[in-house]
Amino acid sequence: MSTVQEHPTPAAHPRGATAVEIVGAGRVFGGRSAPVVALEDVDLTVAAGEFVSLIGPSGCGKSTLLRLVADLDQPTSGTVRVFGGSARDARLARDYGIAFQQAGLLPWRTVRANVELPLALAGTGRASRRERADELLAMVGLTEFAEHHPDQLSGGMQQRVAIARALADSPSLLLMDEPFGALDEMTREHLQAQLLRICAETRAAVVFVTHSIPEAVFLSDRVVVMSPRPGRIRQVVDVTLDRSGAATPGSGPHDDAGDDLRTDAAFVAAVAAVRTALHGGGTGPRGVDLR
Amino acid sequence: MTRSPVAGAARQVLPPVVLLAALLGAWHGAVVLGDVPPFVLPGPAAIGDQVVTYREAISSAALVTGRNAALGLLVGSVLGVLLAVVAAAVHLLDVLAEPVVAALAVVPIVALAPVLYAMYGAGSEQARVVVAALAVFVPVYVTTLRGLRQVRPVHRDLMAALAASRVQVARTVTIPTAVPFVFTGLRMASSLAVISAIVAEYFGGPRSGIGSFITTAAAGSNYAQAWAYVLGGIAVGLTFYAVTATAEHLATRRAGP
Numbered sequence: 001m002s003t004v005q006e007h008p009t010p011a012a013h014p015r016g017a018t019a020v021e022i023v024g025a026g027r028v029f030g031g032r033s034a035p036v037v038a039l040e041d042v043d044l045t046v047a048a049g050e051f052v053s054l055i056g057p058s059g060c061g062k063s064t065l066l067r068l069v070a071d072l073d074q075p076t077s078g079t080v081r082v083f084g085g086s087a088r089d090a091r092l093a094r095d096y097g098i099a100f101q102q103a104g105l106l107p108w109r110t111v112r113a114n115v116e117l118p119l120a121l122a123g124t125g126r127a128s129r130r131e132r133a134d135e136l137l138a139m140v141g142l143t144e145f146a147e148h149h150p151d152q153l154s155g156g157m158q159q160r161v162a163i164a165r166a167l168a169d170s171p172s173l174l175l176m177d178e179p180f181g182a183l184d185e186m187t188r189e190h191l192q193a194q195l196l197r198i199c200a201e202t203r204a205a206v207v208f209v210t211h212s213i214p215e216a217v218f219l220s221d222r223v224v225v226m227s228p229r230p231g232r233i234r235q236v237v238d239v240t241l242d243r244s245g246a247a248t249p250g251s252g253p254h255d256d257a258g259d260d261l262r263t264d265a266a267f268v269a270a271v272a273a274v275r276t277a278l279h280g281g282g283t284g285p286r287g288v289d290l291r
Numbered sequence: 292m293t294r295s296p297v298a299g300a301a302r303q304v305l306p307p308v309v310l311l312a313a314l315l316g317a318w319h320g321a322v323v324l325g326d327v328p329p330f331v332l333p334g335p336a337a338i339g340d341q342v343v344t345y346r347e348a349i350s351s352a353a354l355v356t357g358r359n360a361a362l363g364l365l366v367g368s369v370l371g372v373l374l375a376v377v378a379a380a381v382h383l384l385d386v387l388a389e390p391v392v393a394a395l396a397v398v399p400i401v402a403l404a405p406v407l408y409a410m411y412g413a414g415s416e417q418a419r420v421v422v423a424a425l426a427v428f429v430p431v432y433v434t435t436l437r438g439l440r441q442v443r444p445v446h447r448d449l450m451a452a453l454a455a456s457r458v459q460v461a462r463t464v465t466i467p468t469a470v471p472f473v474f475t476g477l478r479m480a481s482s483l484a485v486i487s488a489i490v491a492e493y494f495g496g497p498r499s500g501i502g503s504f505i506t507t508a509a510a511g512s513n514y515a516q517a518w519a520y521v522l523g524g525i526a527v528g529l530t531f532y533a534v535t536a537t538a539e540h541l542a543t544r545r546a547g548p
Contacts, residue, residue, distance in 0.1 A: 070452055071451075072448050072451055072452060091451070091452065091454055092454045093454075094453065094454050096452070098448075098449070098452045100445050100448065100449070102445045104443070104445035104446060104448075104449050106446070106463070106464065106467070108467045117453070117463070118453050121453050121454070121455050121459055121463070122453075
């Protein structure tokens with residue numbers, strides 16, 4: 001089932017219950033003389049509609065792992081399957097939406113044209129493209145900035161545009177590589193709450209790379225804790241939080257950003273569990289945000 | 292304290308105008324009081340007088356030189372852009388062209404003018420256009436090729452993630468990234484085109500452009516007249532620069548990160 005004839009409805013997930021299936025994946029950079037093992041023997045399955053975070057210190061290969069899923073890089077061993085097919089087929093079928101650490105907007109296009117980009121490349125008609133862009137810009141609260149150019153927007157607003165762009169083609173898988181990494185704490189918590197709401201609405205599976213423990217816990221169903229050099233999965237922490245409050249649609253631009261949830265006892269316990277997992281294993285948690 | 296836009300503009304424009312007037316006054320004073328002979332330096336009044344007297348001859352000469360420079364700029368930049376596009380796509384050609392372009396960059400191109408007059412005939416403007424085109428080619432080629440290689444990694448990843456075809460990548464990312472670089476090359480090349488067109492006239496050819504009249508006037512001891520033609524050459528150069536700089540500004544406006 002590697003080719004797709006129609007848009008999947010997120011609720012049904014016609015291509016089975018598995019979004020991503022990684023088996024024994026490894027990635028070695030460099031030549032034979034000085035190989036650098038970025039990833040080793042990684043097994044991970046992400047169910048449809050599931051939110052999974054990859055967390056670990058700098059250089060643990062979490063971004064590399066995400067790039068393997070996106071087929072922007074290929075594993076040197078093992079397999080990566082996306083919706084039952086190869087990662088390459090999924091990329092060529094535009095099965096996933098992606099957001100990078102940098103917003104990566106095209107500066108010569110308006111905000112609207114940036115959001116429309118995936119649809120324009122897929123050959124969607126002008127009218128439906130515009131309609132979808134308006135819908136997404138409303139979703140991320142940037143309707144009045146549609147005709148602006150990216151350089152007129154703040155970093156947080158640019159990142160919201162990038163997220164809207166990632167969602168343009170209604171993907172049932174969303175890949176995010178530290179999309180809030182460069183933002184201040186307040187903007188960040190606000191965007192996290194928005195992302196939770198969007199995910200509740202679209203029911204897309206998400207693979208989310210971060211180095212912030214609270215961010216991972218706040219967003220995820222499961223937090224995958226990785227260790228550096230070689231990058232391996234050290235532990236998977238299940239998070240069970242009642243997110244019904246944080247993911248309420250229609251909250252304004254200055255909603256509480258899930259403040260109740262962040263002070264919840266289960267949240268604090270999960271943060272402690274992830275922190276313990278990160279610290280365990282001898283090497284210190286270099287580059288990990290312990291806030 | 293609020294300032295009106297008129298006052299703001301005056302504050303910007305007035306200082307250089309005052310400075311220019313003071314310099315002209317000092318020049319005039321030095322020439323008159325110091326009794327400087329005109330072959331050393333004619334006074335601004337004498338030059339101004341010549342500009343008025345020969346205004347039609349100067350403007351027609353400026354048009355001839357400007358036309359040569361414009362044609363050279365057009366031909367040279369079209370060739371430069373086309374070859375850069377091919378070199379960016381075909382690595383082998385890039386490797387082959389690199390030393391040739393480097394060699395071309397250090398050749399004093401106006402020195403080719405006498406040879407080209409022999410090729411095209413002494414009555415033809417062609418040689419001057421060729422000289423200008425050759426001078427323009429190198430900066431346009433180099434900056435365009437550079438611009439075509441400036442695509443940001445995040446944009447390249449994005450295009451891959453969106454499964455964009457080669458044509459789509461070129462249209463969506465590569466060309467818009469390169470365009471400001473092309474215009475920077477054009478701006479640098481525009482001055483070169485005018486200089487080359489004028490200097491090429493020093494080496495012979497028909498007596499039609501600014502350069503030929505400067506040499507003629509100087510040879511005939513009409514120093515103020517020679518200076519008047521120099522002013523015509525400056526006007527052509529400034530026009531070219533202003534047009535290409537404006538084009539560059541428009542092209543670069545949205546090219547930030």
